[in-house]
Amino acid sequence: xxxxxxxxxxxxxxxxxxxxxxxxxxxxxxxxxxxxxxxxxxxxxxxxxxxxxxxxxxxxxxxxxxxxxxxxxxxxxxxxxxxxxxxxxxxxxxxxxxxxxxxxxxxxxxxxxxxxxxxxxxxxxxxxxxxxxxxxxxxxxxxxxxxxxxxxxxxxxxxxxxxxxxxxxxxxxxxxxxxxxxxxxxxxxxxxxxxxxxxxxxxxxxxxxxxxxxxxxxxxxxxxxxxxxxxxxxxxxxxxxxxxxxxxxxxxxxxxxxxxxxxxxxxxxxxxxxxxxxxxxxxxxxxxxxxxxxxxxxxxxxxxxxxxxxxxxxxxxxxxxxxxxxxxxxxxxxxxxxxxxxxxxxxxxxxx
Amino acid sequence: xxxxxxxxxxxxxxxxxxxxxxxxxxxxxxxxxxxxxxxxxxxxxxxxxxxxxxxxxxxxxxxxxxxxxxxxxxxxxxxxxxxxxxxxxxxxxxxxxxxxxxxxxxxxxxxxxxxxxxxxxxxxxxxxxxxxxxxxxxxxxxxxxxxxxxxxxxxxxxxxxxxxxxxxxxxxxxxxxxxxxxxxxxxxxxxxxxxxxxxxxxxxxxxxxxxxxxxxxxxxxxxxxxxxxxxxxxxxxxxxxxxxxxxxxxxxxxxxxxxxxxxxxxxxxxxxxxxxxxxxxxxxxxxxxxxxxxxxxxxxxxxxxxxxxxxxxxxxxxxxxxxxxxxxxxxxxxxxxxxxxxxxxxxxxxxx
Numbered sequence: 001x002x003x004x005x006x007x008x009x010x011x012x013x014x015x016x017x018x019x020x021x022x023x024x025x026x027x028x029x030x031x032x033x034x035x036x037x038x039x040x041x042x043x044x045x046x047x048x049x050x051x052x053x054x055x056x057x058x059x060x061x062x063x064x065x066x067x068x069x070x071x072x073x074x075x076x077x078x079x080x081x082x083x084x085x086x087x088x089x090x091x092x093x094x095x096x097x098x099x100x101x102x103x104x105x106x107x108x109x110x111x112x113x114x115x116x117x118x119x120x121x122x123x124x125x126x127x128x129x130x131x132x133x134x135x136x137x138x139x140x141x142x143x144x145x146x147x148x149x150x151x152x153x154x155x156x157x158x159x160x161x162x163x164x165x166x167x168x169x170x171x172x173x174x175x176x177x178x179x180x181x182x183x184x185x186x187x188x189x190x191x192x193x194x195x196x197x198x199x200x201x202x203x204x205x206x207x208x209x210x211x212x213x214x215x216x217x218x219x220x221x222x223x224x225x226x227x228x229x230x231x232x233x234x235x236x237x238x239x240x241x242x243x244x245x246x247x248x249x250x251x252x253x254x255x256x257x258x259x260x261x262x263x264x265x266x267x268x269x270x271x272x273x274x275x276x277x278x279x280x281x282x283x284x285x286x287x288x289x290x291x292x293x294x295x296x297x298x299x300x301x302x303x304x305x306x307x308x309x310x311x312x313x314x315x316x317x318x319x320x321x322x323x324x325x326x327x328x329x330x331x332x333x334x335x336x337x338x339x340x341x342x343x344x345x346x347x348x349x350x351x352x
Numbered sequence: 353x354x355x356x357x358x359x360x361x362x363x364x365x366x367x368x369x370x371x372x373x374x375x376x377x378x379x380x381x382x383x384x385x386x387x388x389x390x391x392x393x394x395x396x397x398x399x400x401x402x403x404x405x406x407x408x409x410x411x412x413x414x415x416x417x418x419x420x421x422x423x424x425x426x427x428x429x430x431x432x433x434x435x436x437x438x439x440x441x442x443x444x445x446x447x448x449x450x451x452x453x454x455x456x457x458x459x460x461x462x463x464x465x466x467x468x469x470x471x472x473x474x475x476x477x478x479x480x481x482x483x484x485x486x487x488x489x490x491x492x493x494x495x496x497x498x499x500x501x502x503x504x505x506x507x508x509x510x511x512x513x514x515x516x517x518x519x520x521x522x523x524x525x526x527x528x529x530x531x532x533x534x535x536x537x538x539x540x541x542x543x544x545x546x547x548x549x550x551x552x553x554x555x556x557x558x559x560x561x562x563x564x565x566x567x568x569x570x571x572x573x574x575x576x577x578x579x580x581x582x583x584x585x586x587x588x589x590x591x592x593x594x595x596x597x598x599x600x601x602x603x604x605x606x607x608x609x610x611x612x613x614x615x616x617x618x619x620x621x622x623x624x625x626x627x628x629x630x631x632x633x634x635x636x637x638x639x640x641x642x643x644x645x646x647x648x649x650x651x652x653x654x655x656x657x658x659x660x661x662x663x664x665x666x667x668x669x670x671x672x673x674x675x676x677x678x679x680x681x682x683x684x685x686x687x688x689x690x691x692x693x694x695x696x697x698x699x700x701x702x703x704x
Contacts, residue, residue, distance in 0.1 A: 003523065003524060004446070004522075004523065004524055004526045004550040005450050005526055006449070006524065007446060007447065007449040007496065008443050008445060008446060008448060008490055008527065009444060009446075009448040009580075009582050009584055009636075010580070010583070011583050011584055011587045012583075012587075013582075013583045013584075013585075013587045013590075014586055014587060015586075015587030016409050016586075016590040016591065018405075019405075019406060019408055020407060021408075027405075032404055032406060033404050034401065034404070034495055036400070036401035036402070036404045037400055037401070037403060037404065041400060042400040042401055043402070045397075046596075048389055048393060048394040048396070048600070049389070049394055050388070050565060051386075051388065051562070051563050051564070051565035051566050051600070052385050052386070052387065052388045052389065052563070052564060052565065052567055053371075053384050053564055054368075054371060054382055054384060054558070054565060055377075055564075055567070056371055056373075057368050057371060057566050067642065081433060081589060081592055081594075082589065082591060084590065084591070085588075085589045085592075086587055086591045088588050089649070092361060092469075093360060093361050094356070094359060094360060094361075095359065096359050096360060096361040097358070097359040099359075111586045114587070114588070116587065117444075117584060117587040117588060122584040125681055135446040137658070142651050143359055170356075171356065171358065172355060172356055172358065172359075173356055173357065174356045174359070176442055193458045198356040205698060206406070210402060210403070210404040211403050211404070211696070212403070212405055212406040212407075212591075212594075213402060213403035213404065213405055213406060213407050213594060213595035214403055214594050214595070215407070215591055215592070215593075215594040226364070227359050228361075230365075231363050231364075232361055232363055232469060233360070233364070233365075234365030234366055234367075234368075234464070235363045235364075235365045235366060235468065235469040236436075236437075236440050236466070236469060237433060237437045237440055238365075238366055238432060238436065239368065239434060239436070239564075239567055240437075241565070241567075242433075242565060242566050242594065242596070242597060243565035244398075244566075244568040244594070244596035244597075245594060245596075245659070248400070248403070273513075275483055290532035300633045301532065329682040332663070334696040339577065
């Protein structure tokens with residue numbers, strides 16, 4: 001018998017990191033920033049009466065602010081409800097061919113979900129044995145390219161030459177560099193967008209900008225690329241950014257000193273924490289992100305994961321080939337990471 | 353030569369109503385509520401420090417509140433970034449067949465845009481000469497059905513029997529009733545969702561709830577329908593609802609008295625305004641929405657539109673077949689509508 005169920009798009013959704021509803025935990029599983037927004041931003045009182053009106057569909061307050069900050073024209077900036085919304089729109093807009101989209105086998109686990117939901121063919125290109133992206137793999141015919149830099153969950157960075165090589169080799173594809181973690185020690189590909197019209201750089205407010213709860217992401221590229229993206233966005237939802245996002249998001253961009261200070265603290269903590277982990281017998285991939293990706297020489301990742309959970313400390317474990325003995329640990333405050341080391345010390349050691 | 357432009361999804365986007373950036377205007381072009389949220393909601397002070405954390409991906413605060421309000425289970429409620437986001441997800445999820453989706457020729461002008469962006473075939477079913485939906489048109493083989501009740505921009509309502517007939521005749525399709533304007537005098541189809549598993553009812557916070565600036569919409573249906581919708585949503589963007597939306601959106605649902613009072617005022621104003629328009633020679637379709645759809649016996653719609661604009665009063669005009677001599681006018685406060693009548697009086701009259 002015919003049923004409405006026959007016409008359903010059936011998918012296997014992305015599973016976000018757990019958001020435990022209990023207090024008094026150390027939450028290092030979703031790469032949030034341990035430092036909240038600055039006092040200046042926190043003191044903003046929103047005009048809630050104004051909520052009766054639609055927000056500006058062009059999000060000009062935020063777009064203009066970002067353009068000014070990055071020394072671009074507003075026509076070169078696209079904003080969305082987190083970089084997930086931005087990248088989802090990019091898949092729908094730019095990866096509209098029968099050729100496969102390329103991305104690494106070990107990377108942000110949402111890429112294949114978007115490809116699946118929009119019925120886009122794709123090929124995962126394996127990282128090498130040291131978890132590096134293999135450049136030559138991205139020089140074959142494709143329908144688009146995307147990878148994060150630094151990559152997630154490895155934290156490993158590639159240089160601008162590496163990116164330029166790939167962009168130059170692919171004039172028939174849009175190449176998207178997902179710079180969610182770039183502020184924690186990487187060099188941005190942004191200077192290349194004036195040179196290559198097929199390059200798009202994506203950022204988020206959820207990590208270095210301490211604003212995961214607002215859901216803001218953005219893309220930067222040449223004006224024509226951004227126009228195509230906006231056309232699709234206006235065909236899906238004209239008003240995506242709500243008024244609190246526009247007001248608070250643009251205010252936080254003015255807070256350059258606070259931003260640099262909190263990012264600097266996280267980088268410092270990451271380096272100290274890495275040294276401590278190595279002392280305890282961990283292999284730590286060199287990270288330029290606000291997390292580290294680690295494996296212990298003797299204690300299995302799942303065992304560490306569970307033991308930490310019992311101690312109310314949450315890491316992220318991916319039950320996936322090649323990385324199932326690794327854990328991704330977000331960098332919190334110094335105090336939080338000292339507590340983590342203290343607990344780890346009770347059952348992990350270099351000499352076992 | 354091959355170019356990245358070959359792989360672009362090219363679309364003609366929806367054009368939202370103008371959001372003029374000047375003050376001191378009477379804005380009756382996007383069906384916003386003239387009354388802001390209640391004092392109780394406006395006095396809420398958001399915990400901005402908390403923005404560093406991701407929002408609850410399940411939006412439980414808001415979903416549970418809506419479920420309680422409508423006497424449903426939380427599994428029967430889906431929330432999104434405005435009803436546009438909700439309906440967009442519905443098109444992607446439920447209208448996944450080669451058969452055409454049916455909706456009226458004169459209706460919310462986003463429906464065909466969504467169908468186009470997702471490459472869904474569709475057929476527009478003409479309203480009759482009195483702008484009524486023709487029920488029999490919706491009893492042919494189709495890939496899904498959607499219409500607003502009351503319809504937009506006509507404001508005309510159909511009864512529950514009418515809807516039940518269509519839902520019953522289409523067990524192989526999901527039928528979506530877009531109840532954006534139902535609170536202004538209509539009878540909701542909500543009681544039918546327990547009886548028909550293929551029925552989905554969609555609502556928005558942008559009209560009767562005075563919260564257009566927050567971007568909140570929701571859908572209600574049987575738990576299986578909602579689960580499919582959530583699977584697709586989690587495959588597009590796991591965290592769509594930001595923290596301010598969850599906190600303020602759930603608070604406003606508690607404000608039942610204020611809600612009823614402001615909706616009552618708008619209905620009263622609509623009836624008074626309708627009588628005045630008729631006095632001035634307008635044909636006014638019987639409206640159960642927070643707008644009226646009107647045509648003058650002698651003065652062309654575009655002339656009225658321009659004259660009002662010169663007087664800083666914004667109506668909505670649709671340059672579309674059959675309705676290009678009509679204007680959609682949002683119901684504002686009594687004072688605003690009195691001013692509208694005063695200006696209209698200078699060039700519209702029942703005689704000549």
